[in-house]
Amino acid sequence: MTVLDVRALNRATLTRQYLLERSATSVPRAVAQLCGLQAQEPQEPFIGLWSRLTGFKPEQLDEALTERQVVRTHLMRRTVHLVTAADALAWRPRHDTMLRQRVLGTYRRELADVDPDELAAVGRAVMADQQPRTMSELVRALEDRWHGPPRRALGELLVAALIPMAQLPPRGLWQRKAGVRNLPLATWLGRDTDPEPTADNDPVGQQLVRRYLAAYGPAASADLRSWCGLAGLPAAIRAVREELVAFRDERGRELLDLPDAPRPHPDTPAPVRFLPAFDNAILGYHDRSRIIDDAHLGLSVAGHRAVLVDGRVAATWTVRNHQLRITPLRPLSTAEQEAVRAEAQDLTVFLNEDIEHVQLNTEN
Known part of the structure; x- marks a missing residue:
């Protein structure tokens, strides 16, 4: 098999x-x-x-x-x-x-x-x-x-x-x-x-x-x-x-x-994708290892919004105080950071919430 x-x-x-x-x-x-x-x-x-x-x-x-x-x-x-x-x-x-x-x-x-x-x-x-x-x-x-x-x-x-x-x-x-x-x-x-x-x-x-x-x-x-x-x-x-x-x-x-x-x-x-809270692409399985590491399983259940990088949950994101804030769960390469920022900028346009800045925390 x-x-x-x-x-x-x-x-x-x-x-x-x-x-x-x-x-x-x-x-x-x-x-x-x-x-x-x-x-x-x-x-x-x-x-x-x-x-x-x-x-x-x-x-x-x-x-x-x-x-x-x-x-x-x-x-x-x-x-x-x-x-x-x-x-x-x-x-x-x-x-x-x-x-x-x-x-x-x-x-x-x-x-x-x-x-x-x-x-x-x-x-x-x-x-x-x-x-x-x-x-x-x-x-x-x-x-x-x-x-x-x-x-x-x-x-x-x-x-x-x-x-x-x-x-x-x-x-x-x-x-x-x-x-x-x-x-x-x-x-x-x-x-x-x-x-x-x-x-x-x-x-x-x-x-x-x-x-x-x-x-x-x-x-x-x-x-x-x-x-x-x-x-x-x-x-x-x-x-x-x-x-x-x-x-x-x-x-x-x-x-x-x-x-x-x-x-x-x-x-x-x-490609990089920004997921909403409780997205079924993560929650739709008993074994979620295909998309999220075991160490981070609690994030999806708790309603954190996730960012997929190379197809896996690699960061969380939130909108607060006119900022779209992204918190990586692992170190991101320079190319990955650029791709995350580019998708985030498109997301700010869609959300239309007067977001003035994309903040990507690169300290990891």
Whole structure:
């Protein structure tokens, strides 16, 4: 079985994530290819798309959101993701059990006496008037029935697990500060979510396997599970196994992939790229060694924005006091410093935040 080293896996990830070469595709198609963008920080997807798409303009994502081509919703790992409308409707039922389990696990004591099915039914009745509500407004409408549990626990169970919700614009629009207003996905997108899969028939699970590999492969089953948070995909992997090819990494793990997916030569040059907080190119794996050193794993989880140099996380960046500040995690060569500064200058133009100076800390 062919062994793929870390650099080969890195280049495969970069090309499928549009980080090896920017793509001219549309925003909805890019979001579909990426299997969504993590979006709990509303402005971060704009940075992620700028680093991936040729000539990306913020109004392109604004338009996709307001025209309901893409939607913000709780999905993979109980995290707010920006996904296409079609994927939200198809994938949400497959995530329902996981979402419910995670919220109930977090608030086990607070929700011990709450019947989730009853709560969901009453919540849907309240939302039947098709009026967007904040989580607090929705919980207040239920206080006569559930006045004991903390509002936060009830609200999260409702909007993150029991009722598939869309977070409506202006939340998530470019340089707009807006609270979360929720509306059921079916109301916002004009049709119900797809039927929930059965134990004997899981086409959505099989689609998730294929789509994940197209965006992140070659990858192990543990990587797939880490990305989506779903435990019940072994059967889906078995169902599509004959369609796939297998490799091993240097640690001996079996990696699966689509046979015709791009796997560039390991020596393919990789340009500098600035990533947003919580970018799935880093967080979309159980084993993240293909893109970030073990010593720096905590940076991505903590929400630090990262800079890729030669395809790997080599610095963090932030904007503060009209400066774009870059902090290397390893010594950068003169050529690397020049490439980082050049990409940073382009980023300052895109961000349009009155950034007056790029500060690259070269003391290491």
